[in-house]
Amino acid sequence: MKEYFVDLHIHLGGTASGKPVKITASNKLTLEAVLEEARFRKGLDMIGVIDCQVPEVLVGLRNSLARNEVSELTDGGIRIGDVTLILGAEIEIFDENCQGMIHALCYMKTVEKMVEFSNWLSNRMKNVTLSTQRVYENATEIQHEVRRLGGLFIPAHVFTPFKSLYGKGVKSSLSEVFEPGLIDAVELGLSSDTSMAERLEELEKYAFLSNSDAHSVGKIAREYQRVRMKEPTFEELRLALKEVEGRKVVANYGLSPQLGKYFTTVCEKCFSHPLQGKDACHVCGHAKFIRGVSDRISELAGSNEPRRSRPPYIHQVPLDFIPGVGPKTLAKLRGVFGTEMGILHEASFEELVKVVGEKVASLIVAARSGKVTLKAGGGGRFGRISEE
Structure with missing residues (x-):
């Protein structure tokens, strides 16, 4: 196998x-x-x-x-x-x-x-x-x-x-x-x-x-x-x-x-989050919301307990989501490590530092394991990661 x-x-x-x-x-x-x-x-x-x-x-x-x-x-x-x-x-x-x-x-x-x-x-x-x-x-x-x-x-x-x-x-x-x-x-x-x-x-x-x-x-x-x-x-x-x-x-x-386009419920017009108990947006007054995936699953879900052993879901941020990794930087990384699978799964922090510097290398390592600060997406807009 x-x-x-x-x-x-x-x-x-x-x-x-x-x-x-x-x-x-x-x-x-x-x-x-x-x-x-x-x-x-x-x-x-x-x-x-x-x-x-x-x-x-x-x-x-x-x-x-x-x-x-x-x-x-x-x-x-x-x-x-x-x-x-x-x-x-x-x-x-x-x-x-x-x-x-x-x-x-x-x-x-x-x-x-x-x-x-x-x-x-x-x-x-x-x-x-x-x-x-x-x-x-x-x-x-x-x-x-x-x-x-x-x-x-x-x-x-x-x-x-x-x-x-x-x-x-x-x-x-x-x-x-x-x-x-x-x-x-x-x-x-x-x-x-x-x-x-x-x-x-x-x-x-x-x-x-x-x-x-x-x-x-x-x-x-x-x-x-x-x-x-x-x-x-x-x-x-x-x-x-x-x-x-x-x-x-x-x-x-x-x-x-949270980085997905539809994680959280937002106003269809201004993308503000709804207030509990309010039928219209408290910011713009619009009466329609795009329901987020998290809320929809909560509506459908029964128990929170998993029923079978499943493979891990690894929260890995794509390289083009990472601040500082533009087309030129990505080309440089590929030139050294071959493919994106090589960058995401094989390159060490020390190896990455030699190519892109400590700040971007730190973000790549944090992003590959999901250890970054996120701002949730919704209504068709992707979430974002913070450089902090």
Whole structure:
């Protein structure tokens, strides 16, 4: 068994020919750019690109396979250099059982299985060439199709206020919309962590994933996990999510929830925190608030006691959040330590001091272990770390 760094939620901003995919993502975020960043700068071993249902992307992968530029692994996944690409599609669900839109991640073992899924989606989706489009089909039917194709079905960023399972998708339980037995894992999102999510009893059976949801090259591996598998393949990933024979998620790495965009409840207009018992903002008078993840989980939670042993969730601040680490400093660090995984997991304080000085080195060491002062985010604004 070996341990691998894995980020399973990375978007594409555009295709190789320049056509848009994820409208809100950088147009520089092509599949080629994602692979280059993951391999040579981030140091990831496995990535999930969740816009692979796009026909042009699939044609490009088919051509690369035909030219032997990449190889398809027997147990699933595309091997490109020393990185395994897992083919995924993020979809939007809203059927008669949903209270609001829900995003979900669907992963397939091979290019041909994703082609089959893409064709199935194209008959139920207005534009299969774009990311995260609504599927006009019952949620459980989507789950069954993913299972029929041998795929993985994972609700995405389940606590964010908009377009998520617990944000507005259901009143209180995932069983209102989904078949629990057809869910393979749960993605937490940037404003929650294990200690928050495990308060919900119905999530006890699922592995927790912490992924970047990257909309630009630099945000890849903003959150990720270390996974123990025999090899970095699709089937080994499936077994790790079920914790079969020693395979498992060993650790989650992610933002402290306070750094996420939706941790705390704030006024929709001026981002002030509400006063208890007040229906309108005490600062601007606006009557609508964006409910924070922390408050939503408190509404849903039963006991505060964890029900199973889970891997540690390590509150690790991404390098570009750290004051003093701009593009030039980051390039200098990569030049010495190779990849961001090397900077975050291997470089000692003394080694960092030689490259960036004591002040920035101290912040990096404190940030990698979550020992920094934070100002909570909310309403779509990220939290911040203090230089003090």
